[in-house]
Amino acid sequence: MKELMALARKRLQDSQLRANPDCGLKTRKWEEGRPALVNMVAARERRAASDRPGR
Numbered sequence: 642m643k644e645l646m647a648l649a650r651k652r653l654q655d656s657q658l659r660a661n662p663d664c665g666l667k668t669r670k671w672e673e674g675r676p677a678l679v680n681m682v683a684a685r686e687r688r689a690a691s692d693r694p695g696r
Contacts, residue, residue, distance in 0.1 A: 642684040660685060
């Protein structure tokens with residue numbers, strides 16, 4: 642997820658980026674979907690932390 646967002650930022654402005662949480666929760670079990678959601682949230686938290694002043 643981190644690498645995909647970095648690639649997207651090379652071509653798009655941050656205001657144009659959205660992470661789509663569609664990880665198949667409707668068709669998959671929680672054990673399969675949860676890791677995808679956890680990775681997406683972690684990538685967003687890392688991105689937010691790197692945007693803070695002083696980093």
